[in-house]
Amino acid sequence: MSVDVSQDDGREDRKVGVRRTALVLAGVALMVYAAFIIASVLRS
């Protein structure tokens, strides 16, 4: 199942990039959400 690099137009790389960027951003959003609640718990 090896990918023929000579015919690869960069779409596979782009797919990986899309997934990676989306996951990082979603992770950041979740961390911000959690951080504010945790900080409020610690403060109250």
Added chain:
Amino acid sequence: MSTIAAEVNDHAHDDHGPAKGIKRWLFATNHKDIGTMYLIFSFAMFLVGGLMALVIRTELFQPGLQFVHPEFFNQMTTMHALIMVFGAVMPAFVGLANWMIPMMVGAPDMALPRMNNWSFWILPVAFGILISTLWMDGGAPASGWTMYPPLVLQTGDAFPFLIFSVHLMGISSIMGAINIIVTIMNMRAPSMSLLRMPIFVWTWLITAYLLIAVMPVLAGAVTMLLTDQFFGTSFFLAAGGGDPVMFQHIFWFFGHPEVYIMILPAFGVVSEIIPTFARKPLFGRDSMIYAASCIAFLSFIVWAHHMFTVGMPLSGQLFFMFATMLIAVPTGVKVFNWVATMWKGAMTFETPMLFALAFVFLFTIGGFSGLMLAITPADIQYHDSYFVVAHFHYVLVPGSVFAIMAGVYYWLPKWTGYMYNESLGKLHFWLSTIFVNLTFFPMHFLGLAGMPRRIPDYSTQFADFNMIASVGAFGFGLSQLILIYVLLTAKKGVPATDAVWDNPEGLEWTVPSPAPFHTFDTPPEVLPPLKQEQHA
């Protein structure tokens, strides 16, 4: 092998057009269809929120209580704000982003088309839930869009529905923002470097980062409201050792960047339109990008200027006052750049340009009153007065809303393939501009004279200016009927050329009008030169 399989699939993809009937919209993954749905939805919400504004202005036409109960009046102010902010302005810019960003960067679609479908379809559910609270025991939320505790905890059955709908709006915004960032970072045409991107794309990139940074903060705040109400916590309840002011800090840590979320894409739209109709490249293009980035950064460190009156140390007051004033610098850079772009340009005044010009002038009025509000001792006088209402409506109506209208008129021929009715567009512009000022300018005087905001009744000395504002509001509302007519007859004009306007800049003008269902299946190899390069 997988490459070959991908190619086979792509050919199948190229061939199919839009699905038929309701399925086209329900299961839409095409960025143009989803952009259209966002724009229609936001316009519907604009009308619903506008009707609520007219209820408010009807009650305030004369002193005394005459049309609605005070409780219902408070529900109207709250719902009007929530619907206009989250249902009208934000989705309208997401609609413009969906339509234009892939075409502007030479991408075939948004990077995550199915998530794009979710981002949109969550919204009607969220607002269906929010609007349904009007018919619940205790009525709709009435504590203002800021949802300050302990007042918001007195909401009736609507409370958990309010929290749920705000969560849904946040999820939709975050998914939309992720999609936009991923599209811009991963799907640009090979030779489209970051600094070559159109300014609208840049401002949206910055806005999307803001959304991801602050929408979870709002979600956290309302989650804690929910647990305070139903699960025995005391985050914001003084009786249980909590701190109601902490909510205000958390809310405005979200709320102030939110203001820029609603204005940065507007800057982008205006930065696209003015060079086209001034027939000159955008003056200080790179400085526009840096200024937008500065504004975004500063938006995180100014939140407490909304709370000068709750009490804070002098050092805190000074910090937030000066940090807020600092925002005038990058904003001034933008305004001067727009003016310099027009300087000695061969200007024409089609409807998009008129709205963009009004934006520059009237948004600046809102900016100046913002600067006045930044001054702590003055703000202690202005706080919670109609001066604040005048300020943020100048920023949001002839600011954000006018920019959206400018964008719609500018790109409408590219969407439909036909020129809209220019005479009616201009009539819509002039009536809107006259009435928007008639509505909101007298509110400055009311505020300075001491009229508080969010009240259904007022002292008789405020009667004249309130009457003028109410007449203006009905005039503005009726003027939007012209826009509805222009949109309904948008496909009855003369066919538009591919470039639509006189030599506009950008990839979106290189595709046919109307833009085909699929554009840039193959990324463009050579980009058209920037006008700056042509002039050099």
